[in-house]
Amino acid sequence: MFDPSRDQARHFFLEAWRKQRDGSILTPLESMVVDIVQLHPEYQPLLEDKDAIEHEFAPEDGQVNPFLHLSLHLAIEEQLSINQPPGLKPAFAQLQLRKGDRHDALHEVLECLGEVIWKAQRDRQPPDGAAYVEAVRKRAGLA
Template sequence: MFNPSRDQARRFFIDAWQKYRARGVLTPLEQIAADLVKEHPEYHTVIEDPEAADKDFSPEDGQINPFLHLSLHLAIHEQLSIDQPPGLRGAYDDCLAVRGDRHAALHDVLESLGETIWEAQRSGAPLDAAAYVERVKRRARVA
């Protein structure tokens, strides 16, 4: 299983974006990463900063970690492509139908994944896939 370090994950996004901007040849995964960065113009200045890979982003200071956000998007892209956990794709489709906007629906999934990860970390338990899918479904109902 691929388990990159924090620095490797950050370098991946930075390098993919640089290759994209230079009109280089990207691997399929790099293309997905570049597309994700493209969809988040608010992160361009950070991704284009050569020292960004070393920066700490503190939630206590009200900062969003753009690399974590993009990494969650990448994970969700893979999850949706294989409907894993089962039912996630249908729950996402429900969010998409309600929101009418692909990126907003993806953020519903991202928020649900973040909550599920936080809950697992807090309780010291493994990720609860069923609770994750249910959170996405709930967002579709209240959106």
């Protein structure tokens, strides 16, 4: 999936979770998704709803978009696996040590990534990888 539509991305999450429940063989990327979903039991009923692709999540109503949250988690896991942007993996390792919990540390990184993406969209520029790593470093107490 290089540039999936909203529905394609959502379908991917639903299908990975279905395959896990059915005991089907998962691809490595689907395994990553399942690991992330297992950290979020509050989203599991949604992923078992065949109509979930159509759900709307309005931030102005205080709703968190579970698909966006899971997608950001997945992006971070992929980034960490290849240390991209450079320096992210060691910054995360320090943040994880500081937080004492991997999932809590991932949520800190998720906030950093969300801010970098928001700024890139606002400024109509590519995301600033160095600023992203620096934000994680700050949260880890390294900057």
